[in-house]
Amino acid sequence: MKLDYQPLQRDLTEVGYIPDDALAMALCLAVGLHRPLLLEGEAGVGKTDVAKALAAVLKTNLIRLQCYEGLDATATLYEWNYQRQLLAIRAHERDALPAEAVERQVFSEDYLLRRPLLEAISQPVSPVLLIDEIDRADEEFEAFLLEILSDFQITIPELGTIVARSIPYVILTSNGTRALSDALRRRCLYSYIDFPDERKELAILRARQPRIDGQLAGQVVRFVQALRREDLEKTPGIAETLDWAGALMGLDIRSLAQDPAAVQASLLCLLKTEADLKAVPREVTARLVGRVA
Numbered sequence: 001m002k003l004d005y006q007p008l009q010r011d012l013t014e015v016g017y018i019p020d021d022a023l024a025m026a027l028c029l030a031v032g033l034h035r036p037l038l039l040e041g042e043a044g045v046g047k048t049d050v051a052k053a054l055a056a057v058l059k060t061n062l063i064r065l066q067c068y069e070g071l072d073a074t075a076t077l078y079e080w081n082y083q084r085q086l087l088a089i090r091a092h093e094r095d096a097l098p099a100e101a102v103e104r105q106v107f108s109e110d111y112l113l114r115r116p117l118l119e120a121i122s123q124p125v126s127p128v129l130l131i132d133e134i135d136r137a138d139e140e141f142e143a144f145l146l147e148i149l150s151d152f153q154i155t156i157p158e159l160g161t162i163v164a165r166s167i168p169y170v171i172l173t174s175n176g177t178r179a180l181s182d183a184l185r186r187r188c189l190y191s192y193i194d195f196p197d198e199r200k201e202l203a204i205l206r207a208r209q210p211r212i213d214g215q216l217a218g219q220v221v222r223f224v225q226a227l228r229r230e231d232l233e234k235t236p237g238i239a240e241t242l243d244w245a246g247a248l249m250g251l252d253i254r255s256l257a258q259d260p261a262a263v264q265a266s267l268l269c270l271l272k273t274e275a276d277l278k279a280v281p282r283e284v285t286a287r288l289v290g291r292v293a
Contacts, residue, residue: 005025005028006024009021009024012024012027015056015057016053016207016208017049018203018204018207019050023191029189030169031169034167034169036172037189038172040173040176040190040192041193042194043175043237044235044237044240045193045195045196045238046193047173051171052130054128054171055128060127060128060169062128063130065116065129067133067135069136071141073141077115078112078114078156080112080113118154121164121166121168126169131171133173134184139181142180142181145184146184146187149187152167198222198225201224201238201241202218204242205220205241209249213249213254215254216249216255216256219255220245220248221241224244232271233276234271236272243270244269247266247269248263251266256289260289263285264282264285
């Protein structure tokens with residue numbers, strides 16, 4: 001099988017995600033070899049958007065599992081619809097059915113609530129399975145996940161073993177809040193996503209906000225690039241850049257030097273903590289605007 005990352009890179013660009021060569025190659029290999037891909041990088045660099053863009057390019061479903069501390073297998077696999085089961089049991093009691101027949105009825109797939117992992121392997125066409133922020137989950141869940149990614153089958157005691165109808169394309173993301181196991185890293189392909197440089201971020205902005213004035217687009221990107229070098233608690237990501245650009249367009253601002261008060265007020269799109277808002281007063285904003293406008 002011949003693998004060529006450039007067509008995939010073009011397709012991703014067309015749906016609004018602009019990957020560099022390394023990420024495009026990683027995605028190409030992940031799809032071509034059907035291997036999980038681990039994406040690491042700081043919050044806000046666009047890791048989650050990679051999975052969304054890949055699903056759009058492949059024209060398949062995106063199934064997302066958001067990880068958090070205390071996440072266990074039950075929350076990711078399945079649970080029974082107890083309310084429907086109870087109603088069915090009461091209805092069958094009136095019909096005087098044998099207990100065994102009632103049990104077979106209520107423990108059927110009609111009463112099964114599929115959670116992300118079971119839903120992913122139940123699709124007729126391979127979906128993109130996004131396991132978001134795996135570093136937030138416990139190590140025990142990480143070990144459980146390894147087993148699922150190896151076998152792509154799930155055993156439900158009441159139904160038996162469910163084997164994947166199709167193997168999902170798996171994207172895992174991590175913000176690096178804890179070290180991941182060597183076993184998980186060995187199982188996955190790997191790519192690191194950093195904040196984009198000025199050229200790439202400008203291309204992203206123009207792709208997502210095609211109506212933005214060229215002068216304003218350049219100023220917005222240069223300002224955000226400079227802002228990221230300030231001492232902030234939460235560095236603004238690409239999503240914040242896009243939000244700020246949209247806000248400025250809505251305020252009919254075509255240059256950052258046009259309305260200093262409005263620009264200052266709009267920084268709430270970029271700065272998401274009280275400390276960061278205080279760290280970028282009017283004087284700092286004026287200094288940054290002076291560099292880019």
